[in-house]
Amino acid sequence: MRDGGVGSLEVSRTPPTLQLDAVQPTKLTAAPGALPAPTMVTEPKPGHTQAGKWNTKNLALRLGADLVSAASAAVMVAPIISIIDRSIMENASGRRPLVESLKSSFQTLLRTPHCVVFSKPFALIFALYGGTYLTANTLDTATSTARALPATHITSGTAKFAASSAANIGICIYKDQVFVRLFGPPGVTPRPVALPSYLLFAARDCLTIFASFNVPPLLGPVLSRHVGDEVQRYVSGQTMAQFAAPAAVQLASTPIHLWGLDVYNRPAVTSWRDRWAVVSKNWAVSTAARICRIVPAFGVGGVVNFKVRKGLMEKLA
Numbered sequence: 001m002r003d004g005g006v007g008s009l010e011v012s013r014t015p016p017t018l019q020l021d022a023v024q025p026t027k028l029t030a031a032p033g034a035l036p037a038p039t040m041v042t043e044p045k046p047g048h049t050q051a052g053k054w055n056t057k058n059l060a061l062r063l064g065a066d067l068v069s070a071a072s073a074a075v076m077v078a079p080i081i082s083i084i085d086r087s088i089m090e091n092a093s094g095r096r097p098l099v100e101s102l103k104s105s106f107q108t109l110l111r112t113p114h115c116v117v118f119s120k121p122f123a124l125i126f127a128l129y130g131g132t133y134l135t136a137n138t139l140d141t142a143t144s145t146a147r148a149l150p151a152t153h154i155t156s157g158t159a160k161f162a163a164s165s166a167a168n169i170g171i172c173i174y175k176d177q178v179f180v181r182l183f184g185p186p187g188v189t190p191r192p193v194a195l196p197s198y199l200l201f202a203a204r205d206c207l208t209i210f211a212s213f214n215v216p217p218l219l220g221p222v223l224s225r226h227v228g229d230e231v232q233r234y235v236s237g238q239t240m241a242q243f244a245a246p247a248a249v250q251l252a253s254t255p256i257h258l259w260g261l262d263v264y265n266r267p268a269v270t271s272w273r274d275r276w277a278v279v280s281k282n283w284a285v286s287t288a289a290r291i292c293r294i295v296p297a298f299g300v301g302g303v304v305n306f307k308v309r310k311g312l313m314e315k316l317a
Contacts, residue, residue, distance in 0.1 A: 054146060
């Protein structure tokens with residue numbers, strides 16, 4: 001305000017400047033009961049949320065790797081296992097001694113391998129172990145996908161045991177009922193397999209599956225810690241566990257297997273002592289044969305499946 005003349009005052013027309021810079025936003029508080037300020041929500045792009053939670057990279061190719069790994073393992077072990085299974089069945093039924101049956105079948109494999117490869121026993125064994133490995137592999141892939149884990153991830157929990165057992169038992173029961181009819185007691189008309197035999201075969205397979213799929217991932221790191229570096233240059237703890245666990249469990253699973261066979265071969269026998277006499281008589285030789293069988297089945301086959309799948313998954317990760 002300045003002097004405009006005698007007896008008068010002139011008011012300044014310049015508006016005052018508001019000092020908005022002095023107001024700090026962090027110090028502003030909403031009045032009690034005021035509605036919250038609206039929040040702008042941006043719609044996520046299609047697939048954005050799932051991509052953050054799921055590992056779907058090369059999923060189709062990873063499933064293909066599961067199939068190739070399982071088939072590679074199965075085709076390697078099927079000839080040997082089909083021969084050993086036949087010899088155990090023929091020995092238990094009294095058709096032929098185990099050694100004689102093995103000798104005859106291996107001669108056939110060497111002289112006319114196509115007769116073995118294109119036979120029903122080979123196809124059943126290929127389906128059995130190919131299906132079992134494929135189930136275990138796809139479960140690992142499903143887990144790694146749903147939990148956003150690396151493609152090479154391997155599970156060892158209850159889900160894997162349940163899924164692998166279901167696949168193995170389902171196919172193996174069908175395989176066993178075909179084998180006992182093909183290689184049962186001579187001169188006896190093939191008949192349906194009784195429920196007790198099925199239950200015994202299922203118990204046998206549960207033991208084998210647990211020792212083959214669940215024990216090695218747990219036992220392998222333990223062996224690696226206790227085995228010297230010199231040994232692990234040639235064989236890892238995981239590989240040792242993959243061979244040792246399935247072989248060791250045959251000491252318990254073989255008598256269960258023989259009991260199931262005897263129920264089919266001698267349905268009229270009701271005495272447990274009579275059955276145990278036959279089981280104990282064939283226990284040692286059958287255990288040795290089943291260890292020789294299980295080493296390629298879940299030892300060699302397990303290592304081949306593991307290494308082929310790991311190599312393929314590392315390229316797709």
